Amino acid sequence: MGVRILYNSDTWDAGTITSSSETGDLVDDNVVNDLVAKPWRATGDAAEWIKFDLGGATDITCIGLFGGNWTSAATITLEGHATDSFGSPTYSQVLTVETDEDSVVMGNIVLFLSEQFRWWRITFADGANPDGYIEVGRIKAGEFYEPARSYSEGWNFIPVDPSEGDEKPGVVAIWRTRAQFRQVAVRFRFMTETQFKKFWTIYRKVGRRVPIILALKPTAEPTLYSIYCTFRGQLPLANQLVDWYQATHLVFEEKVE
Known part of the structure; x- marks a missing residue:
């Protein structure tokens, strides 16, 4: 399996959202806001839920939860059903909390x-949960796109610490701590024109503004090697040979706030 990209969550984001509880302005609708730092916060932690009515049966092949405060002891369950009755849902899957x-x-x-x-x-x-409540920043879901030709060997996975401090030789600096994030750099070579056009279509829709889910190892370790991110810079598409194309250097930057 190669890279997977979830870039279109329009139907999910337009759904009607309800929840077991909310705290102040940290309402359940916040989970479809792209800002992870603007979360939904429930009043409790033992039996909370958030629900989405998509208005009609909708294919979901990828879902991501970002900016959560759950513990390793949490049981998080995704359920799907034809009606608003979850006593015995058709689909039920316990989600894996990774460490x-x-x-x-x-x-x-x-x-x-x-x-x-x-x-x-x-x-x-x-x-x-020591916080005494459940909090989630962003929930994004829809149908992923998997290119026919995946990224080339040698992708880069770069953890970044943007903390600021006045560094001097031999002195421990006083730091202003900021949230760490990751950058990913990949190349796609020998793409067909169909894939070339699809990449262009994705970029036209999201540009550098709208976050996507990029999964580098979707079947092996989907949580660890998936990031909620945006394109960092432009989309360098080029004609490589007759009817073959390449994306020379794509950089994605994780959004954690």
């Missing part, structure tokens, strides 16, 4: 699936 090599919980979850429902619900059971 890093130091057992620190990752606040993102990405899942690939193949389901079609009008109604979707995500439930959260995390009664040991």
Whole structure:
């Protein structure tokens, strides 16, 4: 399996959203705002849910949750059903909460699936959460695009620390800590004209402004190697040979706030 890109979540974002609870202006509609730092926050943590009515049966092949505050003990379940009745949903999948090599919980979850429902619900059971509430920054879902020809060997995966400090030799600086993020650089070579046009179509829709989900290893480690990101810079498309094209250097920058 190659790279997967979720760039169009228009139907999901236009759905009617309800939830078990909200806190102040941290309402459930915030999860379809591209700003991760503008979350939905529930009042509790033991039995919370957020629900989406898409207005009609809709194919969902990728969903991503970003900016979550769940713990490793959380049980997060994605459910899909034809009607607004979740006593026994047709689709139910417990989402995997990932941790890093130091057992620190990752606040993102990405899942690939193949389901079609009008109604979707995500439930959260995390009664040991020290915050005392559930919070999620962005929930993005829709149908992913998988290019016929994936990225070339040798992609770059770059963690970035944008913290600011007055560094001097031999002195520990006083830092203004900022959230770390990742950059990914990939190349696509020997693309068909069809793939060339699709990349152009994606860029016309999202430009450098609208975040996408980019999954580098969608079947092996979808959460670790997927980022909620934007194009950093322009889209360098070129004709390589007769009827063959390339995207010479695509850089994507993760959005964590």
